Amino acid sequence: MLLGAGVSACSGAPAPVASGPRPNIVLVTIETTRADHVGPLYGHEQPTFPKLSARAASGMVYTRAFSASSWTLPSIVSIYTGLSPLQHTVDRIERQVPELDRPLLGHALESRGYEVAFFGVNPVFSVDRGLAADRAHWQPEVGWPAGRLNQAVIAWLDQRKTPQQPLFLHVHYFDPHCPYIPPDRALAQVSPPSVSPGTVPSERFAEMGGCYGIDKADGSPELELSTYHHRYDAELRAVDESLDRLLVRLAERGIGGPSDLLVVTSDHGEAFWEHDDYGHSHTLWGETTWVPLVVWGAGQGRSTEPVSLTGLYGSLLAAAGLAATPTLAESRSFSQGTEAGGSPWKAWVSDGQKWMTDGEHAWTTDVRADPLDSRPAEAAMALPAELQAVLDKAVTPVPLQPTDEERERLRALGYTL
Numbered sequence: 001m002l003l004g005a006g007v008s009a010c011s012g013a014p015a016p017v018a019s020g021p022r023p024n025i026v027l028v029t030i031e032t033t034r035a036d037h038v039g040p041l042y043g044h045e046q047p048t049f050p051k052l053s054a055r056a057a058s059g060m061v062y063t064r065a066f067s068a069s070s071w072t073l074p075s076i077v078s079i080y081t082g083l084s085p086l087q088h089t090v091d092r093i094e095r096q097v098p099e100l101d102r103p104l105l106g107h108a109l110e111s112r113g114y115e116v117a118f119f120g121v122n123p124v125f126s127v128d129r130g131l132a133a134d135r136a137h138w139q140p141e142v143g144w145p146a147g148r149l150n151q152a153v154i155a156w157l158d159q160r161k162t163p164q165q166p167l168f169l170h171v172h173y174f175d176p177h178c179p180y181i182p183p184d185r186a187l188a189q190v191s192p193p194s195v196s197p198g199t200v201p202s203e204r205f206a207e208m209g210g211c212y213g214i215d216k217a218d219g220s221p222e223l224e225l226s227t228y229h230h231r232y233d234a235e236l237r238a239v240d241e242s243l244d245r246l247l248v249r250l251a252e253r254g255i256g257g258p259s260d261l262l263v264v265t266s267d268h269g270e271a272f273w274e275h276d277d278y279g280h281s282h283t284l285w286g287e288t289t290w291v292p293l294v295v296w297g298a299g300q301g302r303s304t305e306p307v308s309l310t311g312l313y314g315s316l317l318a319a320a321g322l323a324a325t326p327t328l329a330e331s332r333s334f335s336q337g338t339e340a341g342g343s344p345w346k347a348w349v350s351d352g353q354k355w356m357t358d359g360e361h362a363w364t365t366d367v368r369a370d371p372l373d374s375r376p377a378e379a380a381m382a383l384p385a386e387l388q389a390v391l392d393k394a395v396t397p398v399p400l401q402p403t404d405e406e407r408e409r410l411r412a413l414g415y416t417l
Contacts (some may be wrong), residue, residue, distance in 0.1 A: 013103050013111060014322035022112060022166040022320055023297065024260040026246030026250065029079075030239055031072065031122065032176045032280060035065070036372060037236060038292045046190040048236035049292075052264060053242040056294045059262075062328070064306040064371055065293035066349065067268045069283035069338045071415070073124040075267040075309065076172070078129060080105040082313030082324065085337040086346060086390050089397040092128065092339055092409060096400035097130030102324075105313055106136060109168045112320045115160070119153050120172030123409035127402055142409065146173045146242030154249050166320075167255060173244065175239045176270075178279065178414060179211035182234035186241075190191070190233040192226040197272060199223045210414035212279050225272055232270065261297040261319045265309060274372065279414045282341030284356055286365070286372040289336060295328075306352055306367050308334035335390045340415060348387035355384050 035042045040051035041061065068078035073093065074085035081100060085091040089098060097104070106116040116136035118125075125131070125140035132138040137156060141149065153171060157163075205213055205221045214222040214231070222228075243264065250256040268288055271277045275285045282288075291309070297319070311331030317324040333350040347356040352368040356376075362374035383391075402410075 012325040014108055014317050016112065016321055017323045021259070022114070024167045024255050025109070025114070025169070025316055025319060026256050026260065026262045027079075027168075027170045027316070028243060028246070028262075028264045029076070029120075029170070029172045030243070030264070030266045031172070031174045032177060032178075032268065032270045033236060033239075033266035033292060034287055035063075035266075035290045035292045036287075037233060037270075041166065041294075042139065042292060043101055044233075045194060046233045046237075047412075048190060048233050048341045049240040050237075051240050052292075052294065055244075055247070055296075058300060059294045059296035060299050061302045062293040062295070062307055063302055063304050064352075064367060065265065065291055065309060066268070066286075066289045066306065066308050066334070066336065066367070066371075067291050068334070068336055070268045070288035070336075071130070071338060071340050072122050072267045074338065077129075077131070078308075078310045079312050082310050082326070084308075084310055084335040084390065086335050086387075087394050088396055091337055092397075093124065093406070093415075095129070096398050098398040099394045100395065104131065105316060106168060106170075108317055108322060108324070109320055112322060112334055113166060114168045115154050115162065115165045116168045117153075117156065118170045118172075119149055119156075120170070121149055121174035122172065122177075123406050123413070125172070126409075127400070127406050129400055144174070145184055146175050146239050147223065147245075149263070150242055150249070152247045153246065154253075156252055157250075157255070163253075168265070168316075168320075169250075172267075173239050173242065173340065176232065176235040176243070177211075180214070180228065180231035181237055182231055182238050186234040186238040187230070189237050190230065192256065197225040197229055199225055200228075200273060200278075208278055208414065210412050212414050226227075228272055232272075256296075258297070261295070261316065263293070263295050263316070265293040265312075266291040274374070279416055281302040281338060282343075282345075283358070284338060284345045284347045284373075285335050286367065286370070290367075290371040304368065305332055307331050308336075308349070310334060333386065335387055346387060346391075348390075350386060355379060355387070357383075 074091045077090040308331040311328035314324040314327035336347040362379040364379040365373045
């Protein structure tokens with residue numbers, strides 16, 4: 001596996017702690033899915049994820065799970081390393097995975113005999129930043145809908161030369177990301193919010209740019225946020241159908257059953273002007289970092305303790321019989337970070353309390369009671385000692401020159417580069 005600049009295959013490699021059968025491990029990450037829009041599982045008034053919600057009854061639902069960042073690249077690198085963006089430093093598109101004290105998730109699983117495969121849709125995957133595997137299947141695409149990605153996954157599975165080999169499969173759907181152009185059927189299955197969420201600030205519509213702004217039929221700006229919420233929810237409803245079809249077809253091939261580990265989550269959420277912001281990547285407010293997380297094969301029930309998706313690294317390796325920490329259960333104190341919007345946002349969460357700064361102001365919130373940070377309190381600018389300790393352990397960033405094509409694709413998706 002390509003581990004990034006200078007990453008050693010044996011550097012800090014988790015040691016095997018168990019022998020015997022190794023479960024298949026399936027990770028599904030759904031783009032841009034905020035937890036409070038996952039209904040009915042997370043209480044959303046619209047039936048955006050009815051099939052996932054029904055399946056979740058046999059799994060473990062984490063009601064306070066948070067991504068490590070508010071956009072795809074640093075969030076996925078955090079899942080693959082168990083480190084926050086403040087540690088691995090891959091928080092800008094012109095960065096690649098640096099030398100670390102541990103192997104990436106896929107490489108560690110390969111050491112246990114796993115076949116590793118990734119299928120994902122997002123321009124950030126189209127340039128190899130050290131995540132691709134040279135002994136496994138790495139298939140990044142741009143513009144593919146979930147149904148087409150499913151077809152590629154199943155076609156690859158049906159051609160595996162050693163189906164008896166344990167599998168680590170990561171599928172990353174893109175559909176809920178802007179532009180919000182859901183199928184008509186999905187639009188009819190959900191409704192606009194029963195209470196108006198407000199309007200887009202007219203003087204700031206132009207700055208949304210890229211694929212975020214919606215125009216009316218007459219070409220004028222759509223300022224009613226109900227329209228944005230409706231289309232976004234319909235995108236979620238449509239991807240629920242594709243996710244369920246994938247899980248059915250995997251089960252037909254003996255993958256994802258009771259003896260396997262299956263994880264469904266998101267890389268980040270989406271803002272609709274709740275904190276004077278739209279989309280994602282610019283801030284760390286809860287609407288961009290509170291995500292759904294359901295795990296099958298590791299118990300049943302609902303966990304209300306705040307956890308970080310960085311803990312998936314340890315949990316997935318533990319399922320394969322490798323010793324690695326922290327696991328999800330041990331990831332209750334964690335940091336978050338993003339620089340994609342220009343300002344270096346940082347956050348620290350511990351015992352449910354969140355401290356966050358944009359470099360000029362600081363706030364505190366209680367993510368147990370208020371995961372959307374809707375009632376923030378002003379805080380002192382001094383960094384918590386635990387967060388400073390995280391920053392002190394950060395590795396040196398390793399530059400990577402994105403292609404002009406990638407830059408243009410990301411600009412079209414609303415990223416500030």
